[in-house]
Amino acid sequence: MLTTDAPTREQLVRRASELLPVLRKNAAWSEENRRIHDESIEALADAGIFKMRVPARYGGYESDTRTLVDVAAELGQADGSTSWVASVYTIPTWMTCQFPDAVQDEVFSTPDVRVCGTLSPTAMAAPVDGGVVVNGKWAFISGALHSHWQEVVAILVPPAGEPYPIMALVPLSDLQIVDDWHTSGLKGTGSVSTVAADVFIPAERVLPLPAVLQGQSASTLNAGSPIYRAPLLPVASASSVGTVLGLARAAREAFFQRLPERKITYTGYASQAEAPLTHLQVAEAAMKIDEAEFHAHRLATLVDTKGAEGAPWTLEERARARADMGAVCRLGKEAVDIYALASGGSSVYSNQPIQRIARDVQAVNLHALMHPNTNAELYGRILCGQEPDTLYL
Template sequence: MTNEPPTHPELVQRARDLVPLIQKFAGWSEENRRVHDEVIDAMSDAGIFRMRTPARYGGYECDTRTLAEVATELARGDGSAAWVASVHWIPTWIASLFPAEVQAEVFADPDVRICGTLSPTAMAAAAPGGVVVNGKWGFITGAIHSQWQEIIAVQVGPDREPAPIVALVPMSDLQIVDDWQTSGLRGTGSVSTIAQDVFVPQQRIIPLGAAIQGLTGAGGTDGAIYRAPLLPVASASSAGTTLGLAKAAYAAFLERLEGRRITYTDYTSQQEAPLTHLQVAEAATKIDQAEFHVHRLTSTVDTKAARAHLWTLEERVRARADMGAAVRLAREAVDILADASGGSSIFTDVPIQRIRRDIQALSLHALMHPDTNAELYGRILCGQPPNTQYL
C-alpha cells in the first residue's frame, strides 16, 4: 500500500481482487471454524481493516457506501470472510469515539483488528481509577484474530443506578472459549469471550447511551463518518455482506446451469425450461430490490453525516428497516436459487449450500432479523413509541 489513501473504486477493486483467494480457502475456513490466516493477512494488506480507522492514525475513514460495496465483493468469495470484515468495522468506529490517548494506544497499528458486541452480558464494579469487569459475551466474530475487544457491561454501585457502559479491552485480558459449533457462518470464528476480574481504566470507558448517539469530534476525531448514531452506522456497515451472498448464489447457480437437466422430467436442459426462467428472473429482481435498500441505507447515513444533520426517530428506525428488508430479499433470492439447484447441490463442494446456510444464519442475527426490524418500523409509522434503545 502507498501512503496515499485509496479511492473508493480502488478499495472496491482490491476487494474484488481478493475473491479468488477467499474462495480458495472458503471450505477450509468452514471446516476449521475460522477465517484462514492467509485470507486475514491478504485483507489486512489490502487495507480492509483500516477502512474505519481515523485518518490521523493511517486509516481511510471510508463512507458506508464504500463499506457496503467492499463487503459485497468479499462475500462473493465467502460470507464468513466478509462478515468478519464487516463486524470489525463497527467496533473500530466505536473505538474512534474514545479519548485521544485511548485512540493513540488502540490505533498504534492502523490495521488493528477490534472485535466487539452490543450485548450487555457482563457486570462492572467500580474500582479505583476504573472498573472491574466479570462476564461472558457470545457471538464475538473475529475474536481469534483480534487484538482488542469492545465490550458492553452493566456498571453497578451503591451510589448509582445500574447503567450499561462500553469499554475497550486487550484480547490478552480475556479468555476465549472455542464454542463456535454452528450450521452457518462457521468460518467467522464467532466464539465466546470471558472477563474474569478484568480491570479497565476509566479513560477506556464511555456510556453506552453516548455511543449509541455518537460523539461528534470525540478525542479529536471529527471526520464526517463520526457524525452519525451507532445503529444506522452498524446497519450500513453490515448490509453489504447480505447482498454479496445473494450475488454469490446467483453466480454459482448460473455457473452450474449449462448442461444440467431436470431429472425425472422431459427437460434435457434446465437452461431451456420456463420454470428456470421464472426462478432466475424472480431471484434477480429480489437481488435488485435488496441492492436498492442497501444503497438507500448507505446514502442516508453518508449524506446526513456529511451535512451534520440531526437524525429523526423515523430515520433511525428506517435504517434498521432497510437493513432488514435487504436481508429478507437477499435470503429469498438465495432460497429460490438453492431450491432450483437440484439434489447434487447438497454436496459440500457446491458453494450454494454453504451460501444458503450462511445467509440463513445472518438473517437470524438479532439486529438484522427482518421481522424484528419491520415490526419496529411499523410501530413508529403507527405513532407508537419504540420498544428498544438500539436506534
C-alpha cells in the same frame, strides 16, 4: 501524525475483487476449522481492508459507508464468513473512534489493528478506583481469534443511582476465549465466546453506551469527520448489509455456472435452461437482488448524507435504517433460497458452494440485530406513533 491519501471507493472495491481467488481457495478450510484462514486475514490486511474506518491521522482511510457496503459485497461473492468478519471489524473500529484521543493513540499504534466487539450487555461492571472491574461472558464475537482488542458492553452498577450500560475497550490478552463456535452457518467466522474474570478497565477506556447510541463522542480530533458523528445503530446497520448482497450474487453465479449442464430429472426437460419454471425463478431472484441493493444503498446514502451535513436524526430515520437492513437480509435470503431450490439434489454435496451460501445467509437472518421481522416491527411501531421499545435505535 501519519496521514495517507485514501484510496477511492472504486480502488478499494477493485482491491477486494483481486482477493477473491485466495478467499475462495480458503473458504472450505475456514468452514472446516471454524475460523478465517491466516492467509485470508493477511490478504485483507495487505489490501487495506482493515483501515477503512481508521482515522487518517493513523494512516487510515476514513471510508464512507457506501464503500463499506460495496467492499463487503465484493468479498461476499468469495466467502460469506470472510466478508462477515471484515464487515464486523469495521463496527468496533468505528466505536473505538468514539473514545478519547489518547485511547485511540494506544489502540491504533498496532499496525492493521483488529477490534472485535458486541452490543450485548451480558456482563457486569463494578466501579473501583481509576476505572471498573468487569465480569461476564459475551457470545458471537466474530473475528475474536484474529483480534487485538475487544469492545465490550456491560451493566455498571454505581454506588448511587440506576444501573446503566457501558462500552469499554479491553485487550484480547485480558480475556479468556471459549471455543464454542459449532454452528450450521457462517462457520468460518470463528464467532467464539469471550470471558472476563475480574478484568480491570481504566476509566479512560469506558464510555456510557447511551451517549454513544445518541452520537455523542468523547473524541476531539474526530469531531470534524463526517463518518464519526452518526449514531451507532445506523452505522452498524449500514456496515453489516454488504455481506448479504455478496452472498446473493454468489448464489446467482453458482447457479448459472452449473445451468448449461443441468437437466430437470424425472421431467421431459433435457435442459433446465429451456424450462419456463427456470425463467420465472431466475427473474424473480434477480429482481430480489436488485431490491436488496436498493435498500442497502439507500441506507448507506442516508448515513453518509446525514454525517456530511451534520444533521440530527429523526426517530423515523433511525427506525428506517434498521428496516432497510432487515429488508436487505430478507430479500437476499429469498434470492438465495430460489437459486438453492432450483439447483436440485446434486447441490447438497459439500463441494457445491450454493449449500454453504444458503446456510450462511440463513445465519445472517437469524442475527438478533439483523432479523427482518424484528426490524420491520420496530419501523412499523414508529410509523404508528408509538415509542420505541429499545435503546438500540
